[in-house]
Amino acid sequence: MSRGIGEFEPVQAVIPEWAAVLVALVTQLGDVWFLSLFVGLIYWFHAEKREDAAVIVGFTLAGLALISALKHVFSLPRPGEPLVAIETLPWILQPLYEATAMAGGYGFPSGHALMTTIVYLGLAHRLSISTHRRRFAGAGIGIAAVCFSRIALGVHYLVDVVAGVAVGIAFLLCAERLLARYSIDHGTGAFALAIVAGTVNLVVSGxxxxxxxxxxxxxxxxxxxxxxxxxxxxxxxxxxxxxxxxxxxxxxxxxxxxxxxxxxxxxxxxxxxxxxxxxxxxxxxxxxxxxxxxxSERAQRFWTALVFWTTMAALGLRFLLSPTTWRRGLTLGRQYGVRLRSWIRPET
CATH class of the missing domain: 1.10.287 (Helix Hairpins)
Known part of the structure; x- marks a missing residue:
């Protein structure tokens, strides 16, 4: 039974063939590599809000596990409605289009829609760049563009992207409420959610x-x-x-x-x-x-000292547990034992 409502024909009809590659590039705004790079750069270089960035990293990992589990639970196929036949494109653009526009695996819900919702709305909520309204407006535009591109490329039905956005919003609301409820740093809570989601995904998807x-x-x-x-x-x-x-x-x-x-x-x-x-x-x-x-200079000094003493302790433990050390110790023990007995009982 098809999940479609005839959405492909009116959407794909307004997109000229020469713009197919542009649509494929737009969809990369919701791809795993782009979102991971984007969130990673924010975590590394936005030191003032590093804990908030860590929360988004945790949410990203949890979202990836969540979408993988959901796809395996529903196991629904993708539509077969490509925007253009790859053979009709110039040969120089065919590899780019194939790498960016083609998709495999299950189709429901849309992973791009879910992940862009989690990452972009999460960043809009957590970070303090520009104004609150502009952040959420930008996040909404990015999510809408990615969702439109998934339908236009023919790799998702409308219901797939709607479900992806809905699940992403529900996840964010539940996750933020959990983090606000418990007295633990938010980074730890977000990464703990990622572990829980990863474990569930391991069980569900095999x-x-x-x-x-x-x-x-x-x-x-x-x-x-x-x-x-x-x-x-x-x-x-x-x-x-x-x-x-x-x-x-x-x-x-x-x-x-x-x-x-x-x-x-x-x-x-x-x-x-x-x-x-x-x-x-x-x-x-x-x-x-x-x-x-x-x-952090203090953190550098701390970690240098920690690594040094941990290394020294490991080397010392390795030396103590080495068979050569024990054999040498037993040999020395016997030698000193002989000397001690000869001192206590001198030969007459």
Whole structure:
């Protein structure tokens, strides 16, 4: 049964063939690579609102897991109504159009519509650039442009993009209410939501490359953010005793998130599915942590000291647990034992 209401013919009729590539480029405003790059740049370079940017990073990861799970739950196909036949385009534009306008997988709801809603409305709500009205107007224009392009390209029905926008708005409202309700920093809450969504996606869609990567990324981002918050607490502490509680709490959170990634990398082949997901998680943990260290002198000193003493402790533990060390210790023990006995009982 088709989900369409005859929306393709009137929309595609007003778009000339030469504009097909332009429509395909517009749809990239809602593609994963563009949204990830956009949010990542804001997180790295907008230091004054870094926690709000971290929330959007967490929402982005959660949204990607959510749309993947929903697509697998409904398993509805895409329409077969391309805007233009790729063979009719000039040969030099065909690879670009194929890379930007073609889509595979399930069609309901629209991932582009859902993700642009989460990212653009989330940024409009969280950031303080320009005025409140202009931010939301810009977000609305971006969402509308992406939704229109998905219908025009023939890769989604109207109901797909409407459902995507509706789910995105519902997710934002619920997520913001949860963050406001609980007394925990919003970055931690957002990344925790990403872990929950990633786990649900792993169960619903099966253990495939996408679901494993999303869960690994969520764990890595959560662990990295705990290190960021830990560094802030330690740097702001006036006395060592003030840093004990955050050191324990954030340390446990970070270890709980990063330990599965370390185990996956250590136990599985580097190119296996769990190891690839874990590597993505480690990369995202570094991505979350590095810009904070870069822009804070006190954080740099703290992390330098932490890395130094952690490395020294690891080397010392490795030395103590080495079989060579134990054999050398036993040999020295026997030698000193012989000397001690000869001293206590001298030969007559």
């Amino acid at each position: 253990v495939d490359a996408n679901s494993v990567s999303l869960l690994g990324a969520a764990l890595g981002a959560f662990g990295g953010w705990q290190l960021v918050v830990l560094g802030r607490h330690v740097c702001a502490a006036d006395r060592p005793s003030d840093a004990v509680r955050p050191l324990v709490v954030r340390g446990v959170f970070a270890a709980g998130a990063l330990a599965p990634l370390a185990v996956a990398i250590d136990e599985f082949h580097l190119f296996s599915l769990p190891a690839r997901g874990a590597v993505r998680g480690v990369v995202l943990a570094a991505f979350v942590t590095v810009p904070v260290m870069k822009h």
